[in-house]
Structure formats: C-alpha cells, structure tokens
Amino acid sequence: MPTSVDFETFYDKKNKLSASVQGADLYIRDPRFNAYMVSVYDGTEAWAGHLSRFNWDALDGQHLLSHNAGFDARVYSRLVEQGLAPSLNIPSWQCTANLSTYLCMRRDLGRAVEFLFGVQLDKSVRGNADGKTWEDLTKEDGGKSMIEYAKQDAIYCWRIWNKYGHLWPTLEKKLSALTIKQCRRGVQIDADKLELFIGVAEKMRVQAEQALPWMAEGKKPTSPKAVAEQCRRVNIPCPPVKSHDGEEAYDEWAAQFSAKYRWVKAYTDFRVINKFITTLNTIRERLRENGTFPFELLYFGAHTGRWSGSGGFNMQNMRKEPLYCDDEGWLITDPDKLKEIERALDPKNGGQLPSWVAYALDIRALFTARPGRKLILSDLSQIEPRVLAWLAGDFKLLELLARGQSPYEAHARSTMKWEGGELKYEDKELYALAKARVLGLGFGCGWKKFITVAYNMASLDITKDDPEEYQATNDEGELCFKADGTPVMKDGYGYNSRRIVKEYREQNPLVTGLWKTLDESFKQSEGGDFEMALPSGRSLRYGEVRRERRAIHDEETGETKWKWAMTALAFDQKRNAVVRKPFYGGLLTENLVQATARDVFGEHLIALDEAGGMDPLWSVHDEAILDCDASRSTKDVKHLMSQAPEWIPGLPVSADTQEAPHYKK
DNA sequence: GCAAGATGCGCC
C-alpha cells in the first residue's frame, strides 16, 4: 500500500512568495521558504504535525503519493539539501492531481474530491494561511485547524489513488511521471545570449516608447484610452478591435495611418517587445546556477489530453520568428522587408542577415543541449489529417499517405481530381487550396470562417475571384479595393468560399459521415453522459447531455436569435471550471482527432524516453525536443517517431527530425 | 487593493 504525503509550506502572496508566482524551483530555494508541516496517510493511520516531530523512517522504502507530486517531491529534496530531512529510499512518487485531471479534468483537490466522492472539502484553512508562519498559526489555535486540514488532504489524496488508480493506464502513469521529471530537469540556457537579447530588446523598447505622444502625459504605453484620445486629437478613426472586427481590418487601419503617425506602429511594437522582454526576464530570474531553466508543463492540461504550458512561462508558445532590429533600434515589421530577410537567410542565397539588420533576437536560440550533448528536434508530419483519414476509414487516402505523399497532395489526388506530378511544384494554386481544405474543412468549419482560415493557413485569399456583384462599392459607385489590390467584398459575400466548402463536403463523404455519426450518438445520449471511445482505449466524456435553447447574438444586425443546441458539461480553460457548452459533430470530430493524435505522440514520447541515451526535454503537441548523448542520431529518433501504435494499425506516421545547435522553428 | 473581464500576442 502506498503512503500519501502532503507538505504545508509558508507562502506570502503579497510579497510574491509562492510557487504559483515564482515557479516551484525558485520558491523552494527562496530564503523565506519554510516547510513547517507534513501530513501522511497509509490507509489506516493519518498523522499530521510539525516537521520536527515527524518520524521520517516511516517513509523509507515506501511508494509515495501526493496531490501535485512534482511540488512535494521538490520540497522533500530541498529539506534533504537543508539537512532537515534524511535521504530515504523512495521507489516511486505518483501524482493524484495528474490522475484526477485524467479522470475528470479537475486538478485541484477540492474540486476533484467534490466530483469523485461527492464530498465538499473546506479549503479555507489554506487560504487563511497566506502570510502566516507556523508560529502565527500556533498562536491562533495551537495549529489545530491546520493539522486537521493537512490530515484531510493526505487522506483524500490516498483515497483518490485507492479508488481510481487502477483506471489510469500504465502509459498514462509513465507520461505523468515523465512530465514531472522534465519540469524539474529543465533545459540548458545560453546565458550570454540571454543577456545580449535583453540588452538589445530594452533599447528597442525605449525607441518605441519615445514615439508615443501620450507618455509625456504620464499615460501608460499601451493604454487603449490613451490611443483612442490620440486618434481623436489627430482626427483619425480608432484602431479596429482585432478579436471583433478581424485582424485584416486592423492591418488596413495600421497600413493607412502608420506612414503619417509614427506612434501607430510604435504602440504595437511596444507590446511585442515588452512581451518579449518579460518572457526573457522570467528565464533570467529562474535560471539555476548550472545554467538550466526549470519550467512547468501540465500533464493533461487540455481536455483532449494535450499538455499545456503553465507556471508563469509557457514552453509551448515561444514565438517562431525572431525580432529583427534595424540600425536605429526600430523593430522591423514591414512585410516586404521581412520577406527580404527570409530570402537572404536561405542558404541558397548565402544564409546571412542583410546588412541593414542589426540584430535578430530569436528566443528559441536560447534553449540548447547540456554541455557535451546534442539537441535533436523532431515533429510528427501533419499528424491530425492522417489521424482523421484513419478514423474516417478513408483507405484510398491512407494508401497515398503510406506511399509517402503529403496529406495535401494525397487529398488533391483523392478528391480534387489531381493526376499530374508533384502538386506543390506543378500547381501552386491548387496545392494551396488543398492545404486550406485539409487544414480548415475537416471539422465542419463554415464558409465565413473558412475565408480567414484559408488566409491564415495557406495564405490564400479565396474572395479575390468572387463575382463582381459581391464587391463593395463606394458612394460614387466605384468598386472598392484594398491597399494590396484585392477587392473589398460586401456583407453576405463569399461566393467562392461557399462553393469550396460545399464541394469539400460532397467530395469527402467519409469525413462528413464521421461528423454525422458522432452528432447522432451525441444526440442519443441526451439525458445522460456521452462517452467517446478513442482507438487507444481511453475515452472522452461529455457530461449530462441536454437539448436546450441558446441565445445567438447576430453581430451584424444586432438581433438575438434563439436556437436549439445540444450541450454538455465540459472543462472551460478560461474560467478554470466545468461549464455547459454546445457540441456538434464537427467539433466532436476535432476533439476525437486531437485526442487520438496526442495518444500516438504519447506512445512516441515514452518510447524515446525508454530507448536511453536521449532525454525528451519537453514537447509541443506533436514536437519533441531531445537532449541526446553522442551515441544517438536523428535516425534513431525518426525511426521511433515513425511507428504506428498497435492500437491504430495502418496509420501512416512520419516525422521530420533534425539535429540543431539550439531549439528552432 | 484586488479580482474579473476584455484585449492583445504568442503557439499547435
């Protein structure tokens, strides 16, 4: 029988002493850090009290459990370092927070216990301990309430494992343990480069800041109010809200006014540079003496099972493009100039930065292998379209993929009547369309959204060939064009987008069939839970399916329409809570594909970890970053990541693998 | 003074 362990440690939010603010590593090394209490439970007896009274030998040789094992294990190691705990033999330390998330997307103990046992825990004791030392707590009530609280936590941690541990597959246990190991191990940082980047970026920030007229009045640099006031002052419209009016609308606004007003470019630049500096500062603050950077990655951070970044630094969303700085310290944002840089950097053209670029600040270049080792980067090639084809039973497409064709070309051959040679080179237009269809239309996306999706994913403006009657006209009746020469279209336009969406659906009955099947199964589970089985053996659960009327607000007309929708309980990341959301066939298909792709990748991660000689440092959904010894090559990695797990036979898997001096796009 | 919401900027 395992033993659960829970440490209570001093935290002080006001003075920025806490694991959530500092990250676990910095927190436990902070001079103010103090672990004052430990509680344990072995299924029969619970004990909680001050560390000085704890019989550590009781844990020797025991399999341990903690709710957030990564944290408690680090606290223990720190205590050993400080001579406050003996070094014990601990064969395993499992995490019930990770288990709870796997089971029901409730990570914190309170909500997990509420869902799994129907018991409401009182978490107020911990909340009230903010800024209080053990001495403070003993003065209050002899520490009694904290002792009871800590006991309760250890007991429920143990009970979660005891009741549900067997539902956690072996592979998932390994992935949980690997994730905990990765976070603690961290990654080697090029510290000199870090300092250089921060120095250059700070100068760039000053440059941008000096161009903001409202700074003189003491307004904040990115204050929306200050920007709006400035717009009124010079009699130009306020910048369109990107999430509301669309990115394109904003780009047009910026293009129109940036030549005349330098602050138009500068205030957006400021945001970009400032974000960059803040991110780099987090690395600097958390850097350990050996130059490694510990991070946090959440096992099962998304309801599909994907990992999520966490803990103040997200390892999964580092920008791909460097910040380019010109001789005067301005951020280079002009698309033509960026293209020129890209051309110049191509090895075929010399592979050097143009002379007018003073610095290229690439955050990814800071992440390297440990001394004497090498970095290997490997990502699964278009795993989601491949998985979709497998799930839909599209054997024709699978066969083309198995022959080594890209999903875009295979799709064009399979459904778009392409019979020529290599599509990418022979018909660029069709290739772009195939790419947009594959990436954009597999999950039920509608024509309106597809216009942006095609633009973002395949740089395709599918409205440009729309018939003239859809093109907007000005007051004089002349046709309207954007700055780049493409037409401005009327509301209700989208002739070609509608046509493409319709054609895709007609030509891919297996995919639409999958949407329909899932949609119908979902509807049939009305009144109960909908459980979607995944090929790997795990499943996604959608709780308490209901048919209900939901208000839809039409942005254009301002009207509110009521529509029937099928809804279920699902985890909402933004609110960090389980809420009711609408679902439909396309969305369920998307969840199914993403979850299955994650499971395939999970098998690869464990295979890589167990192969030896290479440490998976962290992962980004379909991409593994490995710190390898000299005996390992890209071939080994590529081979392991090209296997289809036995539960998904015939899935054509392939990986792009490279050795690199540092992390890169 | 703090929390929550809106917005922006990043990623697959």
Next chain:
DNA sequence: AAAGGGCGCATCTTGC
C-alpha cells in the same frame, strides 16, 4: 442547418 479548436500570460480598465 450551421458551427474551428486546443492552450497561457501580460496589460489595462472597471467594479467592488
């Protein structure tokens, strides 16, 4: 009938 989805963090404003 139609419906992109999955994430995290910083900054600013507003409301209590």
